Amino acid sequence: MKIIYITGCLGFIGSYITKLLLDQGHYVRGIDKITYAANLDILKEFTKYDKFIFEHKDITDIEFLYDCDYIINVAAETHVGNSIVKSDEFIKSNIYGVQNILELLRNYRQENQITPRLIHFSTDEVYGDILSGEHTETDLLKPSNPYSATKAAADMLIQAWSRTYGIDYTIIRPTNNYGIGQYIEKLIPKTCKYLSLGRKIPLHNHGKPVRNWLHVKDTANSVDTILKNHDQSRNQIYNVCGGFEQDNLTTVTQIIHAYFQKTNININDYIDFSYNRSGQDFRYSLNDQKLQNLGWKAIEIFNHSLLSIVEYYKNKFIW
DSSP states (O other), rough: OEEEEETTTHHHHHHHHHHHHHHHEEEEEEEOOOOOOOOOOHHHTTTTTTEEEEEEEEGOOOOOOOOOOOEEEOOOOOOOHHHHHHHHHHIIIIIHHHHHHHHHHHHHHOOOOSSSSHHHHHEEGGGGOOOOOBBBSSSSOOOOOOHHHHHHHHHHHHHHHHHOOOOOOEEEEEEEETTTTTOSHHHHHHHHHHHTOOOOEGGGGOOOEEEEEEEHHHHHHHHHHHHHHTTTTEEEEEEETTTTTEEEHHHHHHHHHHTTTSSSOGGGGGTTTTTTTOOOOOOOOOOOOOHHHTTOOOOOOOHHHHHHHHHHHSSOOOO
């Protein structure tokens, strides 16, 4: 049984991690500044657990750490399109927020013999794109847009604070997550929303970019694997992907077929191909053998899971 801080506990990935750890009997102190993407409904569920405490707070404003074993930092601004329009919030949350957590850990270390481990959620996008092959954890970071640049900066800060101040960390770099409860700015729920509205789906760069897809439950289980391998995962970086990739046009086409429950459809009637994104990465692909060596493996199958996800968003319209 551990005492664990989780920042961004009301976000998509953070909420799944929080639920998993509460179900395992850990004490969880959830922190969230409740942005537009927060799931307030899940907070009602979390507060039913006796071992859950919630703080409505921005990670840049945390001033004190209670005794704990881990800080799992999932809080971040994550939407690439938003970062291209205006990067200020991304720099604040993804860089200054991480700096504040590191300083809290440094001060904690000065006053206590045991320092909590920081488990930080990064992203596959810090590597930039790769036309063939897979990125490993030792590859050079070459972010392509303001969002991924702020995440890469955070990774560098964490490793520097570890080297200089002795802060223990584990960095997790997952690929595109999917699942029920994801905010509608992301590809799968956004596609379902536009189909519900009878509008054409805006698809960047003719749908050619290739993405890895990882179910959020598998991402949450990666945290469980790292906790169970506490000593081995100390000051390590882990890719998390599961090995499934395809281009965005194929994904959107699958969603359209699942939504209407038929395949004899002219997809051009449902997709607007006129959109292009600056700094678009053509392909992400990760090698996660290092994490698999700890005993983790992806369980969810994309083609199966997608059907129930589309059905969920079809029956539960989200603005």
